[in-house]
Amino acid sequence: xxxxxxxxxxxxxxxxxxxxxxxxxxxxxxxxxxxxxxxxxxxxxxxxxxxxxxxxxxxxxxxxxxxxxxxxxxxxxxxxxxxxxxxxxxxxxxxxxxxxxxxxxxxxxxxxxxxxxxxxxxxxxxxxxxxxxxxxxxxxxxxxxxxxxxxxxxxxxxxxxxxxxxxxxxxxxxxxxxxxxxxxxxxxxxxxxxxxxxxxxxxxxxxxxxxxxxxxxxxxxxxxxxxxxxxxxxxxxxxxxxxxxxxxxxxxxxxxxxxxxxxxxxxxxxxxxxxxxxxxxxxxxxxxxxxxxxxxxxxxxxxxxxxxxxxxxxxxxxxxxxxxxxxxxxxxxxxxxxxxxxxxxxxxxxxxxxxxxxxxxxxxxxxxxxxxxxxxxxxxxxxxxxxxxxxxxxxxxxxxxxxxxxxxxxxxxxxxxxxxxxxxxxxxxxxxxxxxxxxxxxxxxxxxxxxxxxxxxxxxxxxxxxxxxxxxxxxxxxxxxxxxxxxxxxxxxxxxxxxxxxxxxxxxxxxxxxxxxxxxxxxxxxxxxxxxxxxxxxxxxxxxxxxxxxxxxxxxxxxxxxxxxxxxxxxxxxxxxxxxxxxxxxx
Numbered sequence: 001x002x003x004x005x006x007x008x009x010x011x012x013x014x015x016x017x018x019x020x021x022x023x024x025x026x027x028x029x030x031x032x033x034x035x036x037x038x039x040x041x042x043x044x045x046x047x048x049x050x051x052x053x054x055x056x057x058x059x060x061x062x063x064x065x066x067x068x069x070x071x072x073x074x075x076x077x078x079x080x081x082x083x084x085x086x087x088x089x090x091x092x093x094x095x096x097x098x099x100x101x102x103x104x105x106x107x108x109x110x111x112x113x114x115x116x117x118x119x120x121x122x123x124x125x126x127x128x129x130x131x132x133x134x135x136x137x138x139x140x141x142x143x144x145x146x147x148x149x150x151x152x153x154x155x156x157x158x159x160x161x162x163x164x165x166x167x168x169x170x171x172x173x174x175x176x177x178x179x180x181x182x183x184x185x186x187x188x189x190x191x192x193x194x195x196x197x198x199x200x201x202x203x204x205x206x207x208x209x210x211x212x213x214x215x216x217x218x219x220x221x222x223x224x225x226x227x228x229x230x231x232x233x234x235x236x237x238x239x240x241x242x243x244x245x246x247x248x249x250x251x252x253x254x255x256x257x258x259x260x261x262x263x264x265x266x267x268x269x270x271x272x273x274x275x276x277x278x279x280x281x282x283x284x285x286x287x288x289x290x291x292x293x294x295x296x297x298x299x300x301x302x303x304x305x306x307x308x309x310x311x312x313x314x315x316x317x318x319x320x321x322x323x324x325x326x327x328x329x330x331x332x333x334x335x336x337x338x339x340x341x342x343x344x345x346x347x348x349x350x351x352x353x354x355x356x357x358x359x360x361x362x363x364x365x366x367x368x369x370x371x372x373x374x375x376x377x378x379x380x381x382x383x384x385x386x387x388x389x390x391x392x393x394x395x396x397x398x399x400x401x402x403x404x405x406x407x408x409x410x411x412x413x414x415x416x417x418x419x420x421x422x423x424x425x426x427x428x429x430x431x432x433x434x435x436x437x438x439x440x441x442x443x444x445x446x447x448x449x450x451x452x453x454x455x456x457x458x459x460x461x462x463x464x465x466x467x468x469x470x471x472x473x474x475x476x477x478x479x480x481x482x483x484x485x486x487x488x489x490x491x492x493x494x495x496x497x498x499x500x501x502x503x504x505x506x507x508x509x510x511x512x513x514x515x516x517x518x519x520x521x522x523x524x525x526x527x528x529x530x531x532x533x534x535x536x537x538x539x540x541x542x543x544x545x546x547x548x549x550x551x552x553x554x555x556x557x558x559x560x561x562x563x564x565x566x567x568x569x570x571x572x573x574x575x576x577x578x579x580x581x582x583x584x585x586x587x
Contacts, residue, residue, distance in 0.1 A: 029070025029108050033062045037093040040064075050106040052078040062103045065091045073107040073137070074099065080107045081151050084136040109139055124162035125200055131157045131187040143201035146172045156197045160184045167244055169199045177302045178271065180246050203248045237277035237315030241270045245300040245307075248272075257314035260285040270310045272299050278337075278352040281306060281313045288312075293352030295330075295337050316352055325364045325403055328357040332388045335359075344402040347373040357398040361385045366404045368450065370423075371397045379423040381450065381474060404452045414453045414492055421447045421477040433491035436462040446487040450474045457493045457563050460486045470550050470561040481560070482575065493550070493563065493586055505545035505585055509538045513570040513577075516540075525584035528555040538580045542567045548586045553579045 029048070035041035035058075044058055053059040065074070067089055076082035076099065085099060086109070094100040129135035129152075138152045139162075147153045159168070161182055170176030170193065179191050180203070188194040237256075243249030249271075252264050261267045262285070273279075274297045283289035292306065293316060301307040325343075330336030339353040348354045360369070362384055370379040371394060380392050381404065389395045419425030419442075428442055431453075437443045446458070451472055460466040460483060469483055470493060478484050511517030520534065529535045535555075543549060543566060552561040553576075562576070563586060571577045 029072075030068035031070070031072050031087070031106065031108075032066040032068060033058065033103075033106070034064045034066075035061050037063045037095065039066055039090075039092065046106060048108050049080075051080070053104050053106070054078070059104050060101050063094050063100050065094070071109045073109055073139070074103045075105045075107065075136070076102050078104045079151070080105050082136060084138075086137065086139075124164075125166045125168075125181075125202075126160040126162060127152060127156040127197065127200075128158045128160075129155050131189070131194075133158050133160060133184075133186065140166075140200055145174065145199050145201075147198055147200070148172070153198050154195050157188055157194050158184075158186050159188065165203045165248075167201050167203055167248075168193065168197050169201075170196050172198045174199050174201055174244075175308055178245055178300075178307065179302075180248075180300075203244055203246075237279070239276070239279050239313065239315075240274040241266060241310075241313075242272045242274075243269055245271045245302065247274060247299060254313070255315075259287065259312045259314075261311055261313070267311050268308045271301055271307050273297065273301070278316050279313050280316045280352070281310045283309050283311055285311045287314065295352055295356075325362070326367050326382075326401060327361045327363060328353060328398065328401070329359045329361070330356050332358045332390075334361060334385075334387065341401060346375065346400050346402070348399050348401070349373065354399050355396050358389055358395050359385075359387050360389065367401055368404050368423075369394060369398045369401045371399055373399045375400050375402055376427065377424055379450075404450070414451065415456050415490065416450045416452065417442065417446045417487075417490075418448045418450075419445050421479065423448050423450060423474075423476060430490065435464065435489050435491075437488050437490070438462070443488050444485045447478055447484050448474075448476050449478075454492045455557075455561070457491050458483065458487045459489045459491075462488050464489050464491055468563045468565075470552075470563040472558070472561065475560075480575070505543070505547040505549075507549045507583065507585075508542045508544070509534065509580075509583075510540045510542075511537055513539045513572065515542060515569060522583065523585070527557065527582050527584075529581050529583070530555065535581050536578045539571055539577050540567075540569050541571075550584050550586055551576065551580045552582045555581045557582050557584060 031046050032043055034043045044056060050056060065087055067087055072087045073080065073084050074087055075084040085097070124139055124141040127138045138150050144150065159181065161184055165180060165182040167174065167178050167180055169178040179193060185191065239254045240251055242251045252266050275294060278293055278295045280287065280291050280293045282291040298304065326341045328339045330338065337356065339351065345351070360382065362382055366381060366383045368375065368379050368381050371377040378393065380394060414431045416427055416429050418427045428440060434440070451474055455470060455472040457464065457468050457470045459468040469481060506521055506523040508519055508521045510519045526532060543564065548563050548565040550557065550561055550563045553559040568574065
């Protein structure tokens with residue numbers, strides 16, 4: 001047999017076919033069937049379909065075949081059902097094919113071009129009931145919305161593409177999961193459609209809006225970064241929607257909100273789309289029902305569960321107005337889609353950028369990015385560009401972002417306290433003194449904090465009593481400082497004191513614990529104890545007179561700081577022994 005299964009390619013070694021091709025001048029198709037092998041015995045001539053050979057007195061009697069012209073299919077059962085085989089040339093003996101004395105119907109495949117080349121017929125699709133192009137076959141040369149009419153619903157296991165590009169679908173009327181095929185598929189299980197095809201249609205390239213030549217000349221052909229850069233600069237949004245997957249079939253173009261796609265005959269008819277910018281699509285009109293934001297072209301909406309489900313759509317998340325503060329990028333090294341922010345964004349999901357960012361640029365200010373909405377979960381403060389968020393554990397995990405320096409329209413308080421370490425868990429903002437955290441349901445829960453403005457004192461009892469600690473920078477973990485889950489009150493204690501003059505109070509510092517060793521008394525601020533010969537030399541101190549004293553482990557009152565109002569005979573348990581570099585009086 002020839003390459004197109006003269007009876008079947010897999011049986012080619014078993015069957016003998018005449019090699020002569022049917023002349024292209026043949027004016028009509030004709031087949032001669034014989035009751036005996038080698039073209040002998042009773043015979044019948046046919047030039048068209050025979051749905052039931054029993055009516056011809058020739059059912060289950062055929063042992064050899066001559067094809068005068070045309071291309072034919074012979075089937076084991078009436079009405080072209082059961083096992084079927086293509087015949088494009090003579091077959092001298094059907095005994096080795098499994099069809100000897102078993103043929104009950106004959107079908108003329110009038111979609112072929114009739115020039116004798118079995119592989120050269122009009123654009124068509126051949127479906128087979130077995131893998132490897134075996135079993136019964138059905139040939140299509142036009143759209144078929146329901147394969148049940150051919151008694152072939154959910155029966156295809158392999159296919160050959162005779163010409164063109166076809167769309168095969170799981171459900172009737174080209175719905176459900178669909179797949180574009182332009183080459184043979186020996187096993188449909190490889191594309192998860194074995195025994196699942198219910199409809200198929202030809203995709204006419206001549207009607208396509210999109211083609212390779214246009215791709216080179218239009219903005220669709222630009223690389224992703226170029227397109228996102230243009231969109232973020234111009235805030236231009238547009239969408240081309242297509243009836244079929246792979247940007248084929250009828251299409252429409254939109255550049256603004258479309259609350260009801262039925263006005264354009266596109267309701268529940270979209271299978272692929274090209275997008276400039278981000279668009280929200282919804283299953284009901286007026287943006288009702290389930291909605292999802294898409295950020296780039298989608299050549300097949302079937303895997304996303306949106307094929308033929310879109311009833312409304314609108315652009316979303318353009319360039320913000322006002323001073324630009326932060327730019328989030330989809331890919332590392334500032335590539336891909338980007339989202340520009342100039343103000344707080346508690347939920348990036350609402351603008352289609354949740355769990356997308358892989359790098360960022362800080363254009364102005366100091367920002368906090370968090371893995372959960374509303375600035376919860378693990379957070380990090382950024383003040384400079386980050387070309388890869390993976391090292392800080394936030395790649396594709398940023399869900400909210402806010403400005404910490406008051407540059408946005410919604411200024412933060414002076415301090416944010418967190419329930420867990422690393423700025424995780426429940427959190428609260430404060431910009432005024434808090435004498436008691438009990439009414440805020442946050443007593444003895446603080447494990448980390450961020451300071452946005454000023455210097456703050458955190459105390460273990462209400463009304464700033466008990467031991468207190470002073471800070472002017474963030475602290476991701478208070479456990480080593482000894483006050484985890486122990487803070488009950490907080491207040492802002494911005495710098496007091498100066499470089500000279502007394503305030504009525506004084507502090508006497510000692511070289512050793514228990515007020516032993518060398519000592520010195522101060523009644524004014526000392527910004528750098530190294531200049532006094534006392535850097536990292538203090539192990540105990542006494543406080544006399546009114547007011548309190550703040551001690552810090554770095555010069556100029558930076559690093560870790562703590563406020564004291566009483567004597568401390570031993571700084572070792574407080575983790576302050578030989579660590580003090582500056583001190584100041586707080587009246």
